[in-house]
Amino acid sequence: MKRYRGYIPPAKLRDFYAGRLWDEARLPEGITQEEVARAKRAGYLQAHVAVDERCMRCGNTHIIAYDSYLYCRHCLTMGRLTNQTTLLTWQGQRPRFMRFSYNESSLSEAQASVSAALIASLQQKRSHLLDAVCGAGKTEMLFGAIAYALKRGLRVAVATPRADVVRELAPRLRHVFPSTCMHVLYGGVEKQAGCPQLIVATTHQLYHFYEAFDVMIVDEADAFPYTYDEALQRAVYQAKKPQAPIIFVTATPSKTLVAEARRNHYGHSSVWRRYHGFLLPEPRYSALFHYAKTLKKRLPKKLKDWTLERLKRNEPFLIFFPTKKLMHQALPYFTALDARIMSVHAEDEARAEKVQSLRDETCKGLLTTTILERGVTIKNVQVAVVGAEAAIFEASALIQISGRVGRNANYPNGDVVFFHHGITKAMDEARATIRKQNEVKQ
């Protein structure tokens, strides 16, 4: 590619566009159209047609045609791409990252050995599967590997399917790597300054990156390989450099992922104990027949008693519902018991604040959809699932939900109850898995 002599693109262009796959029309804050055009002419930015028979961003091939337009519906929420859209990639120098500091935290013996195994895998540039029970302290085990990469000037992405988990991870990483430029990316978040060496993002945000990362960490990878959304999986592979290793982190790896790890000679670490050494709380079953019908008129007695018991003992609690509708139906009966009981769901803008208020004990308990099934840590929390037989509560979801309880060393136990209208295979599978994890000798 020809480059004009004497033109050096402004650093802000490199900071933003390096590693990104970005719609030309969506100018980032502080960058003008002229600056982009200039860098393009000089060969520092390369233009790509976003959509032809395939979407360049998400790889979807089911393209919709109307008039003279082609557009991709699959990644629509990230901003619509058509055959008229131009995507830009950075062709200039890669940014260099020099600043590094590391607030090392103390690790248990088990955590330290996993941390060493992860670093060994990175040294060999091979991927690694880390399966560790809920509350094993997975994040702490990752710090060493992230530090290893950052220290060498490599770019690292930590991706997870849920924005709540991103919000929970971000401050911890910021504390551990205080001088690293880190961006936190999820839907609706504001633009951040500088060129990020470390990003913490929802998996969806990876659509905006192209061959950017030297190390890719996929947290909550139990849905991997994503059978239901291949595009999202492609996003993970497209956002990293072709040879960059992936660290898959999960409490409940799918059989396919385990098989894939074995076939491709990934590193593999398993942690069967929580960091504090106590066993995982086993869920118990409690029949709550026709709860959906009862909830139209009142709280079923068992559920009411359970809630009153929590309030009496002043224990924070989460009650999971299969649908938003059922939850909203139930809410008034709960607030009648205590006005400080609230509800959250996926579209709730005050979700983060409500979870925080549960931690601060200004909120007594939260009714929630599956949105809070993972990533959320609340001291001494007690958990109930209403309608545990519902299809949305897959075994992995129920394991995650059970994993909310007893994470704190001072409160290693707690109640997990599955209120149900019939026992499903998923419920049995979840309980059996937890029992099996508890039986494994260290």
Place this chain on the structure above:
Amino acid sequence: MKQPITHCVLCGVALTPVRSFSRLLLRTLPDVLCATCHATFEPAASKEAIFTYNEAMQAWLNQYKILGDVLLAYSFAKELHAALAKGDIVVPIPLHPNKLAQRTFSQVALLLDCAEVPYVHYLQKVQDVTQGLRTRTERVASTNPFAVAPNADVSGKCFVVFDDIKTTGTTLQQARACLAEAGAKSVKTFTLCASEIK
């Protein structure tokens, strides 16, 4: 759109195909929403709209207009066809050419196209103003942004002005005034959805 729609455009579940002969006999338009998604839209209280502007409609409008998911234009084809295909001349609220270039499609006219409702562009937009940025009083006070299209003869004709959403009613009033002043015999208004003003 060139592709047949086999899955719900909102949630992606497979749609039960309508047998082709009954489609031919009854001349029905295809369903593109599953029953569950369709049930999230509430019928309007007023006779001049099909739906109320509820949470589901807000999300739908956002996906259709703001995100530009053109495929959604088929969502309410049956209802629009039943309400508008016969009767007065349908006049869609026009989009300013600048806005059209930016959006790449005319969201109001496309709803009618998909519903197989004939219409005529008797109106054109001469002022490019974005409603959202202004207060209600300002909107009411501002001058009429519409004009009758050049060479259009509206005198003595009966019209129904169609828009996707009615919030304050100002847009529809201005369009109606514009046609009435040019000599229309009657001007009714109709929208896909209307918000209940409290």
